[in-house]
Amino acid sequence: MAFWFYRGLRKGIVTTRYPREVDPWTRDLPTPPAFRSSRLTRALADRLVAACPSEAIRREGEELVVDLGRCTGCGRCLAVGGEAVAASGEFLLATAERSSLVKRVPIGGDREARG
Amino acid sequence: MTVDGQARPEAADALAQELRRRALALFGRSLHIRTVDTGSCAVCESEIRLLSAPHYDLHRLGFFFTPAPRHADLLMVTGPAIRAADNLLLKAFHATPDPKAVIAVGACALGGVYGEDELVHGSVDQVVPVDVYVPGCPPSPLALLQGLLVAVGRLEERVASLSLDLDSDRRAAADGRPR
Numbered sequence: 001m002a003f004w005f006y007r008g009l010r011k012g013i014v015t016t017r018y019p020r021e022v023d024p025w026t027r028d029l030p031t032p033p034a035f036r037s038s039r040l041t042r043a044l045a046d047r048l049v050a051a052c053p054s055e056a057i058r059r060e061g062e063e064l065v066v067d068l069g070r071c072t073g074c075g076r077c078l079a080v081g082g083e084a085v086a087a088s089g090e091f092l093l094a095t096a097e098r099s100s101l102v103k104r105v106p107i108g109g110d111r112e113a114r115g
Numbered sequence: 116m117t118v119d120g121q122a123r124p125e126a127a128d129a130l131a132q133e134l135r136r137r138a139l140a141l142f143g144r145s146l147h148i149r150t151v152d153t154g155s156c157a158v159c160e161s162e163i164r165l166l167s168a169p170h171y172d173l174h175r176l177g178f179f180f181t182p183a184p185r186h187a188d189l190l191m192v193t194g195p196a197i198r199a200a201d202n203l204l205l206k207a208f209h210a211t212p213d214p215k216a217v218i219a220v221g222a223c224a225l226g227g228v229y230g231e232d233e234l235v236h237g238s239v240d241q242v243v244p245v246d247v248y249v250p251g252c253p254p255s256p257l258a259l260l261q262g263l264l265v266a267v268g269r270l271e272e273r274v275a276s277l278s279l280d281l282d283s284d285r286r287a288a289a290d291g292r293p294r
Contacts, residue, residue: 018171068274071227
């Protein structure tokens, strides 16, 4: 608040500059997860599915299906997933197509362990 | 929709899309918003209220809140669409003059938190047609602003090209795309 007030006094600007640029504090927002497909195993995927309280993550065969629309950004998958899961940092997710919020991530960890 | 007795869904759909785009472009830089709460926990509302705070100042972008759906161009619907709110949601939807748009706000409204049962529909698009979905629990005011700008066609959506696979991102970067 003090920073905005100071910037406002200095430059005559009191508002966010969005949509021209995104505020730096948005780095701290809780965001949906992103995955390292080479570290994902089926066992880990099943633990992620069990950990997700809003059923945003499910497994379909060799793919992890993540519904960003259902994700609440609670971070439980980050706690379970270790190095395979990281925060995506994406929060500007508005879309006209519900289906474009459903993302598929291949589960590649098992394959690399075998080969 | 049938044209000359033949079903031509693609052509009709493209035409409807174009009409819709032109109607929303009509709103240009002045659009009035009515919020409808279908059983939300009120955190989405608190983020929506932040939009009119000095920092976000959505009036500079030509958006205004209105207390009545009859004065509104756009409905912002929050909450999991509890069945007890069907009547108010449909009344607000039909009272909003055409052309109109509906934005579903938050994980509840998108089907995230409550499954469909005898108390809730589970997502807003089960009750009214939704034009723009804004995920988040709650969505940040900037995410709401993006949703509004996407709804009137002033900003391109970016989630369609987003990949959640960090390894494929790295591979794509290593494949020699311009850095």
